[in-house]
Amino acid sequence: MRFSPVAVLLFFLFVGPLAAQDREQVVRLPGPNGSTLVATVMRPPGEAKSPLVVINHGSPADGSKRFKMERPRYTALSSWFLSRGYVVALPLRRGYGETGGDWAEGYGLCDAPDYYRAGLQGAADIQATIDFMRTQPYVAADRTVVVGQSAGGWATVALSSRNPVGVAGMINFAGGRGGHQKLSGGGIGNCTPRSLVDAAAKYGATARVPMLWIYAENDSFFEPALARRMVEAYDGAGGKAVYRPVGAFGRDGHMLAGASNGNSVWSPLVESFLAGLR
Numbered sequence: 053m054r055f056s057p058v059a060v061l062l063f064f065l066f067v068g069p070l071a072a073q074d075r076e077q078v079v080r081l082p083g084p085n086g087s088t089l090v091a092t093v094m095r096p097p098g099e100a101k102s103p104l105v106v107i108n109h110g111s112p113a114d115g116s117k118r119f120k121m122e123r124p125r126y127t128a129l130s131s132w133f134l135s136r137g138y139v140v141a142l143p144l145r146r147g148y149g150e151t152g153g154d155w156a157e158g159y160g161l162c163d164a165p166d167y168y169r170a171g172l173q174g175a176a177d178i179q180a181t182i183d184f185m186r187t188q189p190y191v192a193a194d195r196t197v198v199v200g201q202s203a204g205g206w207a208t209v210a211l212s213s214r215n216p217v218g219v220a221g222m223i224n225f226a227g228g229r230g231g232h233q234k235l236s237g238g239g240i241g242n243c244t245p246r247s248l249v250d251a252a253a254k255y256g257a258t259a260r261v262p263m264l265w266i267y268a269e270n271d272s273f274f275e276p277a278l279a280r281r282m283v284e285a286y287d288g289a290g291g292k293a294v295y296r297p298v299g300a301f302g303r304d305g306h307m308l309a310g311a312s313n314g315n316s317v318w319s320p321l322v323e324s325f326l327a328g329l330r
Contacts, residue, residue, distance in 0.1 A: 078123070081184035083146060084176045090150040091143035091181060092123050095190060096134050103195035104185050105138045108178055109148070110202025111157065113232035121149035128312050129199065132319065138197070141185050145177040145207070157203065159229055162243035167206070167229045168251040174207025179216055186218060194218045197326070201225040201309035202273065209252065212259040212291065221262045221329045223322060224293075225309035228282070231273030245278050252282040256291030263293040264325040266318055268305020296321050 075095045083089040096102055109124040123144055130140045147155025156177070159170040178198060186193040196219045200208030205227025212222050230243035242248075267279035274282075276297055283295040298317050301308045308314045 079184075081143075081181060083151075083180045084156070084173075087146050087153050088151070089143050089145065089177060089180060090123065091141050092125065093142075093185075094130055094134055094140040096137050096139065098137075099190070101190060101192040102137050102139045103197065104141065104182070104191050104193075105133045105197045105199060106141045106143065106178055106181050106185070107133075108143065108145070108174070108198070108200035108204030108207055110204050111148075111229075115155075118148050118155060119152065123149060126201070126310055128315050129309060132315060132322075133197075139185070139188075139191055141181055143177060143181040145174055145204075157207075157229075159243075162230065162233050162235065165230055165243050165247050167247050168210075168254050170229055171206045171210030171251065171255070172213075174203065175211035175214065178207055178211050179214070182216060182219070195220055197221055197223065199223040199225070199309075200227060202227065202231075202306065203229055209255050209259075209263070209286070212261045212263055213255040213257070215258070215260050219261055221264070221325065223325065224263060224265045225318070226267055226271055226274060226279075226306050227265070228274040228278075231306075242274070242278070245281075248274075248278065249281045249285045253285035253289040256286035256289035256293075259286070259291040261292065262325075262329060263291065264321065265293050265295045266298060266308070266321060267295075268298050268301045268308050268317075270300040270303075270305040272304045273306045294325065 077093050079091050080088050107126050124142050133140050144151040146153050156173040157170045159165040159167050185191050198208050205224040206229050208222050208224050209227050233243045235241050265283050283293050286293050
Protein backbone atom coordinates (compact mmCIF):
# COMPACT_ATOMS: atom_id res chain seq x y z
CA MET A 53 0.00 0.00 0.00
CA ARG A 54 1.29 3.46 -0.91
CA PHE A 55 0.60 6.70 0.94
CA SER A 56 1.23 10.18 -0.40
CA PRO A 57 3.90 12.26 1.41
CA VAL A 58 1.11 14.68 2.39
CA ALA A 59 -0.90 11.86 3.97
CA VAL A 60 2.10 10.74 5.99
CA LEU A 61 2.74 14.29 7.18
CA LEU A 62 -0.92 14.81 8.14
CA PHE A 63 -0.92 11.55 10.05
CA PHE A 64 1.94 12.64 12.27
CA LEU A 65 0.55 16.15 12.70
CA PHE A 66 -3.05 15.33 13.54
CA VAL A 67 -3.49 11.76 14.75
CA GLY A 68 -2.11 12.70 18.15
CA PRO A 69 1.06 12.65 20.22
CA LEU A 70 0.61 9.13 21.58
CA ALA A 71 0.10 7.62 18.13
CA ALA A 72 3.00 9.62 16.74
CA GLN A 73 5.19 8.36 19.56
CA ASP A 74 4.18 4.80 18.76
CA ARG A 75 5.06 5.38 15.08
CA GLU A 76 8.60 6.59 15.77
CA GLN A 77 10.63 4.88 18.43
CA VAL A 78 14.21 4.56 19.55
CA VAL A 79 15.01 0.89 19.98
CA ARG A 80 18.00 -0.97 21.34
CA LEU A 81 18.71 -4.23 19.62
CA PRO A 82 21.29 -7.00 19.98
CA GLY A 83 24.36 -6.45 17.84
CA PRO A 84 27.44 -8.52 17.06
CA ASN A 85 29.70 -9.81 19.82
CA GLY A 86 27.37 -8.89 22.66
CA SER A 87 26.97 -5.26 21.61
CA THR A 88 23.76 -3.25 21.67
CA LEU A 89 22.86 -1.08 18.70
CA VAL A 90 20.65 2.01 18.93
CA ALA A 91 18.24 2.54 16.05
CA THR A 92 15.40 4.86 15.11
CA VAL A 93 12.33 3.05 13.80
CA MET A 94 9.55 4.83 11.90
CA ARG A 95 6.27 3.19 10.93
CA PRO A 96 3.78 4.17 8.24
CA PRO A 97 0.04 4.56 8.99
CA GLY A 98 -2.00 1.40 9.37
CA GLU A 99 -1.59 -1.92 11.13
CA ALA A 100 -0.84 -4.25 8.21
CA LYS A 101 2.54 -5.93 8.03
CA SER A 102 4.81 -3.63 6.02
CA PRO A 103 8.05 -4.14 4.10
CA LEU A 104 11.21 -2.99 5.81
CA VAL A 105 13.94 -0.63 4.65
CA VAL A 106 17.17 -0.31 6.66
CA ILE A 107 18.99 2.97 5.93
CA ASN A 108 22.68 3.05 6.88
CA HIS A 109 24.80 6.08 7.67
CA GLY A 110 28.27 7.09 6.57
CA SER A 111 31.36 7.70 8.69
CA PRO A 112 32.92 11.13 9.25
CA ALA A 113 36.36 11.59 7.70
CA ASP A 114 37.46 13.01 11.08
CA GLY A 115 37.36 10.01 13.40
CA SER A 116 36.96 12.20 16.48
CA LYS A 117 33.41 12.95 15.34
CA ARG A 118 32.21 9.35 15.34
CA PHE A 119 31.28 9.28 19.02
CA LYS A 120 29.38 12.57 18.70
CA MET A 121 27.17 11.47 15.83
CA GLU A 122 23.47 12.00 16.30
CA ARG A 123 21.03 9.31 15.31
CA PRO A 124 20.68 9.54 11.53
CA ARG A 125 17.35 10.51 10.01
CA TYR A 126 17.89 10.86 6.25
CA THR A 127 14.63 12.78 6.28
CA ALA A 128 13.99 12.84 2.53
CA LEU A 129 14.79 9.13 2.08
CA SER A 130 12.83 8.11 5.18
CA SER A 131 9.78 10.12 4.15
CA TRP A 132 9.94 8.70 0.63
CA PHE A 133 9.90 5.12 1.89
CA LEU A 134 7.28 5.84 4.56
CA SER A 135 4.98 7.28 1.91
CA ARG A 136 5.30 3.96 0.06
CA GLY A 137 4.30 1.92 3.09
CA TYR A 138 7.74 0.86 4.37
CA VAL A 139 8.84 0.54 7.98
CA VAL A 140 12.10 2.52 8.21
CA ALA A 141 14.95 1.47 10.51
CA LEU A 142 18.04 3.67 10.88
CA PRO A 143 20.67 1.97 13.06
CA LEU A 144 23.78 3.51 14.56
CA ARG A 145 26.57 0.98 14.06
CA ARG A 146 29.22 0.05 16.62
CA GLY A 147 31.48 2.93 17.61
CA TYR A 148 29.06 5.68 16.56
CA GLY A 149 26.99 8.04 18.71
CA GLU A 150 24.68 6.53 21.30
CA THR A 151 25.61 2.97 20.29
CA GLY A 152 29.21 3.65 21.35
CA GLY A 153 31.61 0.85 22.14
CA ASP A 154 34.61 -0.12 20.05
CA TRP A 155 34.64 1.01 16.44
CA ALA A 156 34.52 -2.15 14.36
CA GLU A 157 35.00 -0.72 10.87
CA GLY A 158 38.63 0.38 10.94
CA TYR A 159 40.59 -0.55 7.82
CA GLY A 160 44.14 -0.07 9.10
CA LEU A 161 46.86 1.99 7.48
CA CYS A 162 46.07 4.27 4.58
CA ASP A 163 48.71 2.72 2.35
CA ALA A 164 47.63 -0.87 3.11
CA PRO A 165 43.89 -0.75 3.93
CA ASP A 166 41.70 -3.78 4.54
CA TYR A 167 38.49 -2.44 3.06
CA TYR A 168 37.09 -5.93 2.64
CA ARG A 169 37.07 -6.73 6.36
CA ALA A 170 35.93 -3.22 7.29
CA GLY A 171 32.89 -3.57 5.06
CA LEU A 172 31.95 -6.92 6.51
CA GLN A 173 32.05 -5.49 10.03
CA GLY A 174 29.53 -2.83 9.05
CA ALA A 175 27.50 -5.49 7.25
CA ALA A 176 27.28 -7.48 10.49
CA ASP A 177 25.57 -4.54 12.20
CA ILE A 178 23.10 -4.19 9.32
CA GLN A 179 22.37 -7.92 9.46
CA ALA A 180 21.74 -7.68 13.21
CA THR A 181 19.25 -4.89 12.55
CA ILE A 182 17.46 -6.93 9.89
CA ASP A 183 17.34 -9.99 12.15
CA PHE A 184 15.75 -7.98 14.96
CA MET A 185 13.28 -6.11 12.78
CA ARG A 186 12.14 -9.32 11.05
CA THR A 187 10.80 -10.50 14.43
CA GLN A 188 8.56 -7.44 14.86
CA PRO A 189 4.85 -8.14 14.29
CA TYR A 190 4.43 -5.14 11.96
CA VAL A 191 7.22 -6.15 9.54
CA ALA A 192 6.79 -8.32 6.44
CA ALA A 193 9.90 -10.42 6.85
CA ASP A 194 10.51 -11.30 3.20
CA ARG A 195 10.36 -7.85 1.54
CA THR A 196 13.36 -5.99 2.96
CA VAL A 197 15.38 -3.34 1.15
CA VAL A 198 18.79 -2.17 2.39
CA VAL A 199 20.05 1.35 1.61
CA GLY A 200 23.42 2.82 2.55
CA GLN A 201 25.38 6.02 2.01
CA SER A 202 29.21 6.35 1.94
CA ALA A 203 30.59 3.93 4.56
CA GLY A 204 27.03 2.69 5.00
CA GLY A 205 26.84 2.14 1.26
CA TRP A 206 30.08 0.16 1.39
CA ALA A 207 28.70 -1.95 4.25
CA THR A 208 25.60 -2.54 2.14
CA VAL A 209 27.77 -3.77 -0.74
CA ALA A 210 29.60 -6.02 1.71
CA LEU A 211 26.29 -7.39 3.01
CA SER A 212 25.27 -8.28 -0.54
CA SER A 213 28.08 -10.83 -0.58
CA ARG A 214 26.20 -12.72 2.15
CA ASN A 215 22.85 -12.76 0.26
CA PRO A 216 20.79 -12.18 3.42
CA VAL A 217 17.49 -14.01 3.68
CA GLY A 218 14.41 -11.89 2.98
CA VAL A 219 16.31 -9.03 1.31
CA ALA A 220 14.85 -8.27 -2.12
CA GLY A 221 17.30 -5.56 -3.18
CA MET A 222 19.96 -3.10 -2.03
CA ILE A 223 20.82 0.52 -2.88
CA ASN A 224 24.31 1.97 -2.57
CA PHE A 225 24.63 5.75 -2.52
CA ALA A 226 28.26 6.85 -2.96
CA GLY A 227 29.63 3.80 -1.18
CA GLY A 228 33.31 3.38 -0.38
CA ARG A 229 35.94 3.85 2.28
CA GLY A 230 39.16 5.78 2.69
CA GLY A 231 38.01 9.09 1.24
CA HIS A 232 39.24 12.54 2.32
CA GLN A 233 42.26 11.13 4.13
CA LYS A 234 45.70 12.68 4.53
CA LEU A 235 47.99 10.89 2.11
CA SER A 236 51.69 10.14 2.59
CA GLY A 237 52.58 12.97 0.18
CA GLY A 238 50.74 15.46 2.38
CA GLY A 239 47.66 15.90 0.22
CA ILE A 240 44.05 14.95 0.88
CA GLY A 241 42.59 12.14 -1.20
CA ASN A 242 41.53 8.51 -1.31
CA CYS A 243 43.60 5.81 0.38
CA THR A 244 44.71 3.19 -2.13
CA PRO A 245 41.74 3.18 -4.54
CA ARG A 246 42.91 -0.10 -6.05
CA SER A 247 42.09 -1.81 -2.76
CA LEU A 248 38.48 -0.62 -3.06
CA VAL A 249 38.26 -2.14 -6.52
CA ASP A 250 39.76 -5.43 -5.34
CA ALA A 251 37.40 -5.62 -2.35
CA ALA A 252 34.40 -4.87 -4.58
CA ALA A 253 35.37 -7.83 -6.75
CA LYS A 254 35.58 -10.10 -3.69
CA TYR A 255 32.09 -9.06 -2.61
CA GLY A 256 30.71 -9.51 -6.12
CA ALA A 257 32.08 -13.05 -6.37
CA THR A 258 29.39 -14.33 -4.01
CA ALA A 259 26.70 -11.61 -4.25
CA ARG A 260 23.48 -12.43 -6.08
CA VAL A 261 21.13 -9.79 -4.62
CA PRO A 262 20.05 -7.08 -7.10
CA MET A 263 21.77 -3.76 -6.37
CA LEU A 264 21.49 -0.16 -7.51
CA TRP A 265 24.65 2.00 -7.29
CA ILE A 266 24.20 5.80 -7.46
CA TYR A 267 27.20 8.17 -7.62
CA ALA A 268 27.22 11.88 -8.47
CA GLU A 269 29.61 13.47 -10.92
CA ASN A 270 31.02 15.83 -8.26
CA ASP A 271 31.46 13.27 -5.48
CA SER A 272 34.56 14.49 -3.65
CA PHE A 273 35.19 11.12 -1.98
CA PHE A 274 34.77 8.69 -4.88
CA GLU A 275 35.11 10.17 -8.35
CA PRO A 276 33.10 8.75 -11.27
CA ALA A 277 36.05 6.87 -12.74
CA LEU A 278 36.67 5.07 -9.44
CA ALA A 279 32.96 4.32 -8.95
CA ARG A 280 32.83 2.78 -12.40
CA ARG A 281 35.93 0.67 -11.73
CA MET A 282 34.36 -0.63 -8.51
CA VAL A 283 31.04 -1.60 -10.08
CA GLU A 284 32.74 -3.18 -13.09
CA ALA A 285 34.89 -5.27 -10.74
CA TYR A 286 31.83 -6.21 -8.67
CA ASP A 287 29.74 -7.22 -11.67
CA GLY A 288 32.69 -8.82 -13.45
CA ALA A 289 33.11 -11.19 -10.52
CA GLY A 290 29.44 -12.20 -10.59
CA GLY A 291 27.54 -9.44 -8.78
CA LYS A 292 24.24 -8.00 -9.97
CA ALA A 293 24.66 -4.23 -9.66
CA VAL A 294 23.16 -1.58 -11.92
CA TYR A 295 25.32 1.56 -12.04
CA ARG A 296 23.45 4.85 -12.38
CA PRO A 297 25.81 7.84 -12.45
CA VAL A 298 24.11 11.22 -12.04
CA GLY A 299 25.24 14.76 -12.76
CA ALA A 300 26.75 17.22 -10.32
CA PHE A 301 24.64 17.81 -7.22
CA GLY A 302 25.14 20.80 -4.93
CA ARG A 303 28.62 21.56 -3.68
CA ASP A 304 29.47 17.91 -3.15
CA GLY A 305 27.49 15.09 -4.75
CA HIS A 306 28.68 12.75 -2.01
CA MET A 307 25.91 14.22 0.15
CA LEU A 308 23.08 13.45 -2.28
CA ALA A 309 21.38 10.76 -0.18
CA GLY A 310 21.14 12.99 2.88
CA ALA A 311 20.11 16.20 1.13
CA SER A 312 16.60 17.56 1.59
CA ASN A 313 16.38 18.46 -2.10
CA GLY A 314 17.88 15.34 -3.66
CA ASN A 315 14.61 13.54 -4.36
CA SER A 316 14.28 14.78 -7.91
CA VAL A 317 17.64 13.18 -8.72
CA TRP A 318 17.40 9.80 -7.04
CA SER A 319 13.65 9.18 -6.78
CA PRO A 320 13.11 8.07 -10.41
CA LEU A 321 16.11 5.74 -10.20
CA VAL A 322 15.02 4.18 -6.92
CA GLU A 323 11.40 3.90 -8.08
CA SER A 324 12.43 2.08 -11.23
CA PHE A 325 14.78 -0.22 -9.35
CA LEU A 326 12.16 -1.21 -6.77
CA ALA A 327 9.57 -1.78 -9.48
CA GLY A 328 11.96 -4.24 -11.13
CA LEU A 329 12.19 -6.32 -7.94
CA ARG A 330 8.53 -7.32 -8.09
